[in-house]
Amino acid sequence: MAASSAPIAPVAAPADARRGLMSALTAHSSLRVLEHDLLVFRRGWRSYMMSGLSQPFLYLLSMGIGLGLYVNRNGGAPGGVPYLNYIAPALLVTQAMMAAAFESAWPIMSKIAWEKTYLAALNTPIGATSLLAGDIMWIAFRAVLLSVLFFVVILAFGAVSSPLAVLAIPVAVLTALSFAAPIIAFTATQKTDQSFNMLFRFGITPLFLFSGTFFPIEKLPLFIQPLAWVTPLYHGVSLARGFSLGQVDPVADLIHVAVLAGFVVVGLFVARITFRRRLEL
Amino acid sequence: MLALRLSVPSTLTRPTRMVERNLLVYRRTFMVIFSGFFEPLFYLFSMGFGVGALVGAVQLENGSTVAYAVFVAPALLASSAMNGAIYETSNNFFFKLKYAKLYDAIIATPMSLRDVARGEILWALLRGSLYVVGFLVVIAVLGIAGLGLISSPLGILAFPAAMVVGFAFAGAGMAATTFVRKWQDFDFLQLAIMPMFLFSGTFYPISAYPPALQVFVQCTPLYRGVHLIRALTTGNPDVWIAVDVAYLMAMGLIGLWIVGKRLNKLLLA
Amino acid sequence: MPDETSTTDAVIHARGLKKCFGEFTAVDGVDFDVAPGEAFGFLGPNGAGKTSTMRMIGCVSPVTAGTLTVFGLDPAHDGARIRSRLGVVPQADTLDNELSVLENLLVYGRYFGLPWSESRRRATELLDFVQLTDRAKDQVEPLSGGMKRRLVIARALINEPALLLLDEPTTGLDPQARHLLWDRLYRLKQRGVTLCLTTHYMDEAEQLCDRLVVMDKAKIVAGGSPRQLIEQYVTREVLELRFNRGEGETDDGAHLDGQLDGLADRIEQLPDRLLVYTADGDATAAAAFERGLRPASILVRRSTLEDVFLRLTGRSLVE
Numbered sequence: 001m002a003a004s005s006a007p008i009a010p011v012a013a014p015a016d017a018r019r020g021l022m023s024a025l026t027a028h029s030s031l032r033v034l035e036h037d038l039l040v041f042r043r044g045w046r047s048y049m050m051s052g053l054s055q056p057f058l059y060l061l062s063m064g065i066g067l068g069l070y071v072n073r074n075g076g077a078p079g080g081v082p083y084l085n086y087i088a089p090a091l092l093v094t095q096a097m098m099a100a101a102f103e104s105a106w107p108i109m110s111k112i113a114w115e116k117t118y119l120a121a122l123n124t125p126i127g128a129t130s131l132l133a134g135d136i137m138w139i140a141f142r143a144v145l146l147s148v149l150f151f152v153v154i155l156a157f158g159a160v161s162s163p164l165a166v167l168a169i170p171v172a173v174l175t176a177l178s179f180a181a182p183i184i185a186f187t188a189t190q191k192t193d194q195s196f197n198m199l200f201r202f203g204i205t206p207l208f209l210f211s212g213t214f215f216p217i218e219k220l221p222l223f224i225q226p227l228a229w230v231t232p233l234y235h236g237v238s239l240a241r242g243f244s245l246g247q248v249d250p251v252a253d254l255i256h257v258a259v260l261a262g263f264v265v266v267g268l269f270v271a272r273i274t275f276r277r278r279l280e281l
Numbered sequence: 282m283l284a285l286r287l288s289v290p291s292t293l294t295r296p297t298r299m300v301e302r303n304l305l306v307y308r309r310t311f312m313v314i315f316s317g318f319f320e321p322l323f324y325l326f327s328m329g330f331g332v333g334a335l336v337g338a339v340q341l342e343n344g345s346t347v348a349y350a351v352f353v354a355p356a357l358l359a360s361s362a363m364n365g366a367i368y369e370t371s372n373n374f375f376f377k378l379k380y381a382k383l384y385d386a387i388i389a390t391p392m393s394l395r396d397v398a399r400g401e402i403l404w405a406l407l408r409g410s411l412y413v414v415g416f417l418v419v420i421a422v423l424g425i426a427g428l429g430l431i432s433s434p435l436g437i438l439a440f441p442a443a444m445v446v447g448f449a450f451a452g453a454g455m456a457a458t459t460f461v462r463k464w465q466d467f468d469f470l471q472l473a474i475m476p477m478f479l480f481s482g483t484f485y486p487i488s489a490y491p492p493a494l495q496v497f498v499q500c501t502p503l504y505r506g507v508h509l510i511r512a513l514t515t516g517n518p519d520v521w522i523a524v525d526v527a528y529l530m531a532m533g534l535i536g537l538w539i540v541g542k543r544l545n546k547l548l549l550a
Numbered sequence: 551m552p553d554e555t556s557t558t559d560a561v562i563h564a565r566g567l568k569k570c571f572g573e574f575t576a577v578d579g580v581d582f583d584v585a586p587g588e589a590f591g592f593l594g595p596n597g598a599g600k601t602s603t604m605r606m607i608g609c610v611s612p613v614t615a616g617t618l619t620v621f622g623l624d625p626a627h628d629g630a631r632i633r634s635r636l637g638v639v640p641q642a643d644t645l646d647n648e649l650s651v652l653e654n655l656l657v658y659g660r661y662f663g664l665p666w667s668e669s670r671r672r673a674t675e676l677l678d679f680v681q682l683t684d685r686a687k688d689q690v691e692p693l694s695g696g697m698k699r700r701l702v703i704a705r706a707l708i709n710e711p712a713l714l715l716l717d718e719p720t721t722g723l724d725p726q727a728r729h730l731l732w733d734r735l736y737r738l739k740q741r742g743v744t745l746c747l748t749t750h751y752m753d754e755a756e757q758l759c760d761r762l763v764v765m766d767k768a769k770i771v772a773g774g775s776p777r778q779l780i781e782q783y784v785t786r787e788v789l790e791l792r793f794n795r796g797e798g799e800t801d802d803g804a805h806l807d808g809q810l811d812g813l814a815d816r817i818e819q820l821p822d823r824l825l826v827y828t829a830d831g832d833a834t835a836a837a838a839f840e841r842g843l844r845p846a847s848i849l850v851r852r853s854t855l856e857d858v859f860l861r862l863t864g865r866s867l868v869e
Contacts, residue, residue, distance in 0.1 A: 051468050055475060062479035067336070069489050070349075074337040083335070194310065201316045209327035219334045294663075302657045306648040386644035388610050390661035390709075391630040549610055550571065 029126040033134025056095035088159035089244035090213040093236040100176035104183035105196045128279040143176035162246025175236030181267025188274035207233045235259045299400025318415040321361035354430040355514040356483035359506040362446040369405035370454035394544040409447040433516025446506035449529035452536025459543035477503040566616035576602040578768035589745040594765035600748035637706030641717040652686040662709040676704040696727025716747035752855035784857045787831035790849040791824045
């Protein structure tokens with residue numbers, strides 16, 4: 001929670017006294033936004049978990065175990081790692097990304113334009129920044145929930161090779177936020193949901209398939225590889241996989257974390273601008 | 282009375298009016314249709330070539346071995362035909378049926394509900410055929426580039442075969458949708474589609490399963506579609522492809538029959 | 551009431567027409583005929599069975615029992631042929647929101663099997679007729695209620711129907727939009743289109759209908775021209791009297807002590823006022839005043855179909 005609201009406070013740059021008051025109010029009222037989301041969630045959490053977890057679980061079975069049979073017969077994943085252990089941490093990160101990307105698109109659009117939940121909230125002392133902070137926390141909360149549950153599934157499959165694997169959970173949450181923040185910024189600029197289909201077709205799905213989830217990006221044509229380096233998912237997957245396999249490379253891992261954090265910070269910064277422009281005019 | 286210049290349009294041409302209506306709608310959102318063409322290609326490159334490099338060669342049912350991409354390409358074609366048909370007949374059809382009340386207005390004209398159902402399935406197939414043709418063209422181009430994914434002249438039959446797969450899932454999907462009451466119910470549909478996509482011998486031979494499970498998978502529709510198209514593109518047709526075609530056609534026709542019954546019940550009270 | 555001589559060339563002919571939904575009887579054995587070129591109305595409150603009757607005529611709801619022919623054809627067997635000569639304006643706007651105003655008409659023409667060129671010609675003409683030409687390229691969603699209803703009427707005319715079915719055509723519209731709509735319907739009638747409509751507005755029935763039947767609780771309770779019905783069931787004028795009553799007291803007329811006896815044909819007691827049916831309202835008011843009655847307000851008006859309905863059912867039409 002602190003991680004998500006901290007980058008917001010410094011960009012509010014009115015007079016110092018007012019800033020103190022505002023950030024106090026922000027922290028407080030964004031919690032109320034989160035509280036509202038949680039109340040709504042109480043009704044639909046089972047089906048949310050089901051649809052969030054069923055896809056990565058089925059991929060784990062099909063790819064990790066079924067296809068894994070053939071990959072392992074052929075020498076396994078790079079370094080001779082069993083294929084299941086290779087893709088399990090990657091799926092943990094991609095499921096968090098998928099859920100967060102979805103949550104940042106249609107549901108946020110609905111709150112802005114369709115059900116206009118935000119407009120109702122703005123009639124109270126809650127401001128646009130609080131709404132943003134509240135819903136980012138909300139997305140983070142669910143990313144934690146899904147990731148912990150999926151991690152338990154992976155453990156049950158015996159698909160982790162190191163105690164460090166538990167660090168894949170915060171990595172998944174950080175990756176989720178590195179998508180949520182920029183997508184929310186984008187959502188706030190959209191009049192209709194038409195562009196979301198494009199975002200998923202040409203953004204999220206290709207990332208899922210080409211960011212090193214199922215095979216090392218070194219297998220991609222040379223000219224495409226740099227593309228993978230600039231997307232957050234590649235960094236999330238590499239980081240989580242390193243922890244899960246117990247292969248820590250401090251320099252590379254720091255770069256991965258820096259890229260992910262960069263996406264979160266810049267995303268939130270832009271989102272704050274687009275949110276205020278959309279809601280506080 | 283006013284001139285009665287109108288004759289009742291023939292049963293054959295009436296379903297095409299639905300297609301005309303949908304074409305008008307999609308003229309504006311052309312990109313939505315066009316973009317659907319890329320998804321199977323993304324999977325083809327990711328699975329066929331990326332994962333393929335890890336898998337190496339795969340053994341077909343008749344004992345011959347082929348590159349993984351050759352194995353997975355026909356399966357992705359079948360899955361794409363399934364997904365296209367399901368998408369059009371689930372969410373889109375449900376929206377028109379329950380929210381837009383589109384068909385309530387149409388049945389006041391000489392169009393019958395049977396015309397509506399046939400027209401919508403025809404539309405789903407036409408839309409699906411775009412993707413199938415696109416996919417096959419890309420495969421052909423890869424073939425010219427030396428990455429032959431189709432190893433038999435029979436591969437040309439993959440097009441009608443994919444249409445049969447599309448018909449089966451369009452009919453069944455539409456039938457399922459007539460029982461749907463709220464959007465969340467589609468989660469259950471996904472719960473059927475997703476496992477089929479992942480476990481129907483799409484990404485690895487079903488010989489990986491214990492015998493009982495193999496028999497079960499062989500009874501599922503996507504397995505039959507994958508088997509049919511793979512038999513054609515790899516040049517290994519056996520008698521089972523007759524079973525595939527019969528199974529899929531029956532599935533589509535039974536679906537269509539249920540749709541007729543259900544729409545009558547829902548709209549002609 | 552049904553005119554037996556017109557059954558042979560009647561556009562719609564119904565005898566003992568019945569519609570049940572499970573245990574519930576929506577239409578309970580009604581008889582009526584609609585002659586070519588006439589404007590025929592079903593007047594009644596919500597739930598009286600008007601819409602169910604209209605849906606049966608429109609061949610989108612199977613007849614449970616009785617006889618129904620439209621253009622001399624049986625809806626059960628010749629539904630498509632009947633519908634090809636029918637225009638339908640449903641109660642709820644069922645416009646295609648994914649198409650533009652013009653495209654709505656074009657595509658509807660195609661459903662009737664019109665060639666594209668002919669569909670376009672008629673659509674252009676009809677947009678002019680309903681005064682929507684300047685909105686042709688717009689989306690349907692942002693149109694006002696009145697505009698949408700006019701577009702639905704234009705859509706219903708794309709096949710140049712011999713019979714136009716209108717289910718509560720002006721419900722939910724503001725007065726200005728209603729008058730514009732009535733004007734268009736009147737013009738259609740002059741062109742010889744047979745109109746069949748349902749309404750729960752008396753003024754609409756009086757404006758548009760040559761003949762009407764009053765429906766209540768699934769049955770037809772009376773029929774005739776608006777004038778005939780008023781003459782038959784009520785007096786020419788009505789005197790409305792309001793008295794200042796204490797809180798909680800209902801106007802049961804007890805306080806009148808028979809002071810109005812002999813002055814009126816009939817007296818109806820409503821929760822807030824008395825309706826005194828009489829040939830000359832002013833004279834009756836003066837007489838009542840002479841007898842010492844001091845109402846808080848007095849209104850003299852001509853009788854309407856509302857009064858007919860009240861007389862026939864003992865209830866108000868619009869609750």
